[in-house]
Amino acid sequence: MDDRRLNNMRHQLILAERERLTLDGVIHVESFDDQEIVLETELGGLVVQGEDLHIQELNLEKGSLLVRGYIQSVEYLGDSLGKKSRGFLARLFR
Secondary structure: OOHHHHHHOOOEEEEEOOOEEEEEOEEEEEEEOOOEEEEEEOOEEEEEEEEEEEEEEEEOOOOEEEEEEEEEEEEEEEOOOOHHHHHHHHHHOO
């Protein structure tokens, strides 16, 4: 990834006690339920998995997201949610 592009992006992830996840740099939320949230950030796709997940706050103008629940995993998918995430999602729904 181009260094200039990285400098212009803002992405921060704060996980507090596996129950509160704060994200900056969110572009959009692809899908969500109480066990999984799939979203795209300025630095690529991201999947959050857990139990009783709730999107408490979402502000796409500021690019911020607050998730509450029991977070079990946070996985980056790569540069974007393009073909990789569709392949990932397709495997989940087989």
